[in-house]
Amino acid sequence: MRRLARPALPVLVCVGLLTACGTRQDAAEGPRDPDAASRLRVAAAAEATGQSDIALSLYAAAASAEPANPEAQARFTRALMRAGNLAEAEAVLDRARRRAPDNATLLELLGRLRLRAGAPEAALAPFDQVLAASPSHAGALDGRGVALDMLGRHAEAQDSYRAALAASPAAIAPANNLGLSLLLSGRAEEARAILMPLSRRPGAPPRVATNLLLARAAAGETEAQRQLLGDGATRAELELLLRELGARGLATGDAAP
Template sequence: MSAPEIRPAFLRQLSKGTAIVLIAVAVSACSTTRKPLTTGSIASSPAVTRSLDGMSATELAGAERTIGAAYEKNPKDRNTGLQYANVLRMTGRNDQALAVMQQVAINYPTDREVLAAYGKAQAAAGQFEQALQTIGRAQTPDRPDWRLMSAEGAILDQLGRSQEARDQYRKALDIQPNEPSVLSNLGMSYLLTKDLKTAETYLRSAAEQPGADSGVRQNLALAVGLQGRFAEAEAIARKELSPDQAEANVAYLRGMLSQQNSWQKLAAKDTPEAGNTN
């Protein structure tokens, strides 16, 4: 492993703030797509019939209680366990999500989708090296899965290994061209290294693809806002969402952009890198 990159304080905060978004987008298609997947799609728990991705915070809290009750009744049910871990991550309960996925992985030790979800849970809990190992176990050379490549890239980005991460995203795009979740992760990779123009290019391309979700647009809004175009960023953050969801996105965006104007200060002190557009 290469030596970890020493980043200014704001970038460390930015990496932490965007880590969950980045990792969630990495393999979000596993839980939302209706098409057959090489890893197998996660079926909804009988207790919840709609996608978690479009829910408000209040709705997510209700879904957590409902799915949690179903999980308590049958903790060995694969799909319920996967969905419960997912909703726990979405509500910030990463340690509990990891504990759930550990149990699911014990019961389904060779299931590629379970291993992928386990790796996501490990990464969300900060266990990045373990997550890489788990994702590696799920991947097979004869049947490479673009979702796993993207997930691996997201984890490598959190370790500061940006070039390795981008190599994984590009391999994923070779298999699944123009996939919005992968383009978004690639854009976020450049954002984390302060190359905002390149980040915006990839994120805008991601947001224009069919199937792009609010998480992709939120990442684009962040890249635009960090360049000082705040009105445009807020307009993107509000796009195609309910009023509650839009306000939540805008609140997140404002929080990321209000950290003592640190980005502008950082750019002033580090002009060559901040101006890099590759």
């Protein structure tokens, strides 16, 4: 008998297989719809391989199949936020919160949405609500720090990021945001000391390298200044760039892992 080679199946094919997997009894009864957990796992795999459209579709299906599942609703909301569909993300989150108004994950997402909308003062309330019940919630501490930074309250923000790191030492987001906060408060050398090793960590997002470049430039490194603004850049131009990119990075930063 000729031996058949086993093909490598991309995530796209695996999506189709979700409804076909099961026991012999399942096969006799016909294919079953995948549960939300299965869809979420495949959606995460699709997203990791750059298939964001497929991932978004799977997150939507999981959320639709289990409207009372806060995790499914949260994952769909995050995917919509990453895609820039903030109005739809807000609608999904509003529906989810009507079912689970005190859910910590959904409250944190509400704060993140308000940050994206440029409303840091309003974002503090849901973060504080989470922290009242769970003072060491790393995501809420990180989000609260971002809100405080956007309000210009850098020292308080840095305390919040450090508390997030104490709760979750391996988290990249609060470490990155702490470095950016130090940079925005004029402490470029300290920012560089945090961001340099962070940029070498596996899984560090590109914004960490961008923030490190900003910190190096602010610390007086000529090559970093040239990379950012070209030859002959003035200090005023550098400070303007720091403010603009810093504010944008804070507003769009992801939650702590």
